[in-house]
Every structure is written in structure tokens, then in C-alpha cells.
Amino acid sequence: MTDNSPEINKIRRRIDIIDDSILDLLKERIECAKAIGRLKDEDKRAKWDPLRERQIYTRLLENNRGVFPEQALRSIFHEVITSCRLSQKKIMVAYLGPEATFTHLAGVKYFGHSADFKAMESIDEVFAEVEKGRTTYGIVPVENSIEGAVFSTLDSFMKYRVKICGEVRLEISHNLVCKSGDIADIQTVASHAQPLAQCREWLKKNLPRIPTLPVFSTSAAAQMAANNPNIGAIASSLAIKTYELQVVVKGIEDYQGNTTRFLIIGSKSPEYSGSDRTSLLIGTIDRPGALSKILTVLSEEGINLAKIESRPIKGKNWQYVFFLDMMGHIEEERIRKGCQRIKNKCSYFEWLGSYPTGGEATSDL
Numbered sequence: 001m002t003d004n005s006p007e008i009n010k011i012r013r014r015i016d017i018i019d020d021s022i023l024d025l026l027k028e029r030i031e032c033a034k035a036i037g038r039l040k041d042e043d044k045r046a047k048w049d050p051l052r053e054r055q056i057y058t059r060l061l062e063n064n065r066g067v068f069p070e071q072a073l074r075s076i077f078h079e080v081i082t083s084c085r086l087s088q089k090k091i092m093v094a095y096l097g098p099e100a101t102f103t104h105l106a107g108v109k110y111f112g113h114s115a116d117f118k119a120m121e122s123i124d125e126v127f128a129e130v131e132k133g134r135t136t137y138g139i140v141p142v143e144n145s146i147e148g149a150v151f152s153t154l155d156s157f158m159k160y161r162v163k164i165c166g167e168v169r170l171e172i173s174h175n176l177v178c179k180s181g182d183i184a185d186i187q188t189v190a191s192h193a194q195p196l197a198q199c200r201e202w203l204k205k206n207l208p209r210i211p212t213l214p215v216f217s218t219s220a221a222a223q224m225a226a227n228n229p230n231i232g233a234i235a236s237s238l239a240i241k242t243y244e245l246q247v248v249v250k251g252i253e254d255y256q257g258n259t260t261r262f263l264i265i266g267s268k269s270p271e272y273s274g275s276d277r278t279s280l281l282i283g284t285i286d287r288p289g290a291l292s293k294i295l296t297v298l299s300e301e302g303i304n305l306a307k308i309e310s311r312p313i314k315g316k317n318w319q320y321v322f323f324l325d326m327m328g329h330i331e332e333e334r335i336r337k338g339c340q341r342i343k344n345k346c347s348y349f350e351w352l353g354s355y356p357t358g359g360e361a362t363s364d365l
């Protein structure tokens, strides 16, 4: 029933015309993208052009002058651009499943809703899938602002030949959920080891005698909770809907601003985008000051080191590799030269990739 004033009806007719024009323009835009895709095929060029995409966002945000809400404008154009890009080449993304994990959420945030997703049972399998070329990309968590590095991801870089293609940051809030929504029903709390650790204090204080059970993923825990009324799970908001669970308590993480950084892995890194990060995996020669010599190269070349992480080499006691993240792209002379100099000082050197930086963490999709 509509009993609107004639003024409202008049403006709504105008909105309908605007929506139809937006739709016509979207159809025209996707046809243009397909035409560019065919031209790129002729030259065997990569479909994804991160520099061009970054320029589009910058121009639109500038032209917008704050009129349309900025975050919403970004999300809208993110869906438009990813859909246009996917019209040139379909992609399949492997992620740590099952459905509705935080990694799945991060994947949708990065690739948009038009991509095809494939759930894997472990981080290791995501890497294997990408290395074998069974999926175009994979997405894996690499570090959390509270718990630090995700070791299985770092260790997989030593085992599989893949390149880093991108990164995405997701602000993560944990919910305690169960079938009934009643805390009294919970006899075990299941989740992935990282969320269990991120909610350690809360669990100790509020469920002191309840054991915790680490499982493959937050969604695996949600699935268990859906099948057993005495299991509580720590899971994403998407998992609540997917597995038809009730919220017991929202936001049980011990620290606010809990953010996880995810990496996109594939067979080839993208081109220079203007704001990039380069990741290296290196082994140092077992000699005093070996690492400091490498850090000296970075400062001499004016390279900003964003992160350094060490991991033991399996089967070789007390020997380590280092994961180095620096700001810049391998196509930039300063980074290329710095990497060459580092390579000469290392027992092992692998360029893991150069890729556009992920920007601000957001929880919205």
C-alpha cells in the first residue's frame, strides 16, 4: 500500500530513472572491461592492473568531495571494479574453510562477491591448491595484531612455490555462540587456536571450569556447535547465520581493535601500483653480524623495513630463516638494487612477491 504525498512519488520516479541509468552505465562499463580484456589477451598482458585501479579510487574520492559517504563509495566501486575484472577472467579462490571463516570473509572483502571460492581444510592445502594451479589464488591469515604471526602460513612459504599477490586487513570481533544461546548449556568451547588465544582472559574469567577445544577453523567449531547443544563456539558473525546459531556474548576478544592481516597468494605478483610492499624469505650465513649487514643494506638504500620475523628451519636445529617485509615494489630501482645486495649476503634468498598495500582495516563488507 502506498499513500505517499505527490512530492514523494515525484522524487521516487526520479530515483527510479537514476537507478536505471546507473544500471545502464554498469552494463556499458562491464562491456568496456571485456573489450580491454580481449586486447590484453592479444598482448598476453595481465588482466589485473592495480595501478589503474588505485588511480580510479583516488579520482572518484576526489570528485566526490565528501558528498557520498566515503567508505560506502569505496565498497560500491570495489564491487564494480572486481566484477569488471572478473568478467575478463574468472577466478577461483582457495581459503581456509569451511564456509564463513574469517578467511572467507576476508576473501569476499578482497575479491568481491563475484569470485568463486573453494573451502580447504588447512592452510597447507590452500598453498598446495595454488601451487598445483587448481585455483587462481589462495587467501591465508599471516598475522594478528594481538597474537602475532600465523606460523603455519610462514612455514608453508618454505614448502611451496607461490607468490604473494596482495594483502587485506580485517578487523575481527569474536562471538561466543551455541545452539540455544544459553551459556549454561556450554560444556566445552571449541574454536581455532588463534581465537581461543585472543579470548583467553575472557574465557578464564567467565567460563573458568569449561575446557577449550582447538579445531581446524572457527567454522568447524560453529558446525560442531550446530550439531551438539553442549558445545559453544567462538565464531564470526557470518558463521552465526550460516550455521543457525544463537549469540551468547558478542565481542569477547581480550583487546579491542583486534585485526588480522591476510595474504593473497598466486602464481605471479601484480605490477607496480604506487603503494606496494615487497616480501622476502632469507637465510643468513651463520656468522656474527650477518643480519645486521642486511639491515645496513636497507638503510643505505633508503628502504623502509615494515616487518621482520624469524622461523626455525625444520630438521636443522638452531638455524633460522627470516621473513622481511619492506615498503616498495621490486620494479623500483631502489628495491631491486637493495634485494640484489641482500641476495649476495645470504645463504638463501627468495623474493616472495611485491603487491599493493592493503590500507585501513575494516570489518564491513
Ligand SMILES: C=C(O[C@@H]1C=C(C(=O)O)C=C[C@H]1O)C(=O)O
Pocket: 032, 033, 036, 037, 047, 048, 049, 050, 052, 053, 056, 080, 081, 082, 084, 085, 088
Ligand atoms: C578494465 C581494465 O581491467 C581491470 C579492471 C579495471 C576496472 O574495472 O576499472 C581496472 C583495471 C584492471 O584491473 C583495465 O585495465 O582498464
